[in-house]
Amino acid sequence: MSQIVSVQRHLLATQSNHPDATGDLTALLWDLTLAFKLINAEVNKAGLVNLYGLDGDRNASGDDVTKLDRFSQDTIFRMMDHGGHLCCMASEEEREIIRIPAEYPKGKYVLSYDPLDGSSNIDANVSVGTIFAIHHRVTPEGTDGTEADVLQPGSALVAAGYVVYGSSTMLVLSTGDRVDGFTLDPSVGEFLLSHPNIRIPSRGAIYSVNEGNENFWDANTRRYVQWVKSGGPGAYKARYIGSMIADVHRTLLYGGIFLYPRTFRKDPANGECKLRLLYEAGPMGWIVERAGGIASTGERPIVDLVPTHLHERCPVAIGSPDDVAEYLAFYRGER
Numbered sequence: 001m002s003q004i005v006s007v008q009r010h011l012l013a014t015q016s017n018h019p020d021a022t023g024d025l026t027a028l029l030w031d032l033t034l035a036f037k038l039i040n041a042e043v044n045k046a047g048l049v050n051l052y053g054l055d056g057d058r059n060a061s062g063d064d065v066t067k068l069d070r071f072s073q074d075t076i077f078r079m080m081d082h083g084g085h086l087c088c089m090a091s092e093e094e095r096e097i098i099r100i101p102a103e104y105p106k107g108k109y110v111l112s113y114d115p116l117d118g119s120s121n122i123d124a125n126v127s128v129g130t131i132f133a134i135h136h137r138v139t140p141e142g143t144d145g146t147e148a149d150v151l152q153p154g155s156a157l158v159a160a161g162y163v164v165y166g167s168s169t170m171l172v173l174s175t176g177d178r179v180d181g182f183t184l185d186p187s188v189g190e191f192l193l194s195h196p197n198i199r200i201p202s203r204g205a206i207y208s209v210n211e212g213n214e215n216f217w218d219a220n221t222r223r224y225v226q227w228v229k230s231g232g233p234g235a236y237k238a239r240y241i242g243s244m245i246a247d248v249h250r251t252l253l254y255g256g257i258f259l260y261p262r263t264f265r266k267d268p269a270n271g272e273c274k275l276r277l278l279y280e281a282g283p284m285g286w287i288v289e290r291a292g293g294i295a296s297t298g299e300r301p302i303v304d305l306v307p308t309h310l311h312e313r314c315p316v317a318i319g320s321p322d323d324v325a326e327y328l329a330f331y332r333g334e335r
C-alpha cells in the first residue's frame with residue numbers, strides 16, 4: 001500500500017534536500033495552506049450563507065469584486081501579515097503593494113497572489129482557485145518591502161502553486177525541483193499527497209481557448225486553431241471553462257494547449273491581453289514548465305518577462321511541449 005504523506009511532511013522532506021534551508025519557506029507555505037483551508041470552507045458553504053454575488057466594488061484591474069474574492073483576499077492577508085516570513089505582498093485585488101504592518105517583523109520573502117481566480121463563474125458553481133508565487137526579496141533584509149521585490153520575473157521564483165476548489169480541493173505546489181499535487185481530505189482537514197511528481201504529457205488531445213474572441217486574434221493564431229479543428233495534430237476536443245486555474249490544471253494532467261492570445265478589439269494597433277503576469281500567467285507558466293511543459297507569450301518564455309508594473313498582462317500559450325511548439329511555429333509564420 002502507498003504511504004500517506006501530508007503536505008507538511010512533504011515540505012519537511014523537501015527542505016531536508018536543501019542543507020542550507022532555514023525552514024522559513026516551509027513555515028511560510030505551511031501558513032498558506034491554512035489560509036487555503038479557510039477559503040475552501042467558505043467557498044463550499046458560499047451558497048448557504050449568501051456569500052455569492054458581487055461586493056459592489058471593483059478591483060485594481062477594473063473587474064467586479066465578488067464577496068468571496070474579498071473574503072479570500074482578507075484571509076490570505078490576515079494569515080500572512082504577522083508570520084515574519086514576508087517583507088510585503090501583492091494581490092490581483094489590490095492596486096498597490098500590500099505592506100506588512102509596522103508592528104510585525106519583515107521577512108525575506110515576497111508573496112504575490114490571485115486570491116480567487118475565475119470568480120466571475122462562481123454563481124454557476126464552476127471551479128475557482130487561488131494562485132500564489134513566492135520570490136526572495138531583493139531589497140535589504142529587515143526593511144519594508146517595495147515594488148522592486150514584487151516586480152521579478154517568473155524565472156526567479158522560489159516556489160509557486162495553486163489550489164483548485166472543486167469537486168475535490170487540490171493544492172498543486174512546486175519549490176523548483178518538481179511539481180506535486182495534494183488533495184484535501186475534508187474529514188481530517190489535511191492536504192494529502194495524491195499526485196506525486198506530476199509530468200505533463202508531451203502531447204494532449206485538447207485545445208482550450210475562448211473562441212468568442214476568434215475574430216480579434218492575430219491571423220497566425222486563427223490559422224493554428226483552424227488547423228487543430230481540421231484534424232491537423234489528430235482528433236482534438238475543445239474544452240474551455242473560463243477559469244484559468246481549472247483550464248490549466250486540466251492541461252497539466254491531460255496535456256494539450258491553453259491559449260489566451262492578444263486580442264485586437266479595443267486597440268487594433270497593439271491589442272490587449274487578459275491574463276495578469278504576476279498573479280496568473282507567471283506562476284502557472286512556471287509550474288507547467290517545472291512539469292515538463294512550455295509557457296510562452298508567443299514571442300518568448302513567460303518566465304523571462306520582467307514585470308514593469310503590478311498589474312501587467314501578457315499573452316499566454318501554455319501546455320504540452322509538442323502542442324505549444326506547434327502553436328509557436330504557426331505564430332511565427334513558420335508553418
Ligand code: AHM
Pocket residue numbers: 063092114116117118119120210242243244245247274
Ligand atoms: P479573474 O481573475 O477576474 O477571474 O479573470 C481571469 C479569468 C481567468 O481565470 C480565465 O482564464 C479568464 O479570465 C477567462 O477570460 P474570458 O472570460 O475572457 O475567456
Ligand code: MG
Pocket residue numbers: 092114116117118280
Ligand atoms: Mg484571476
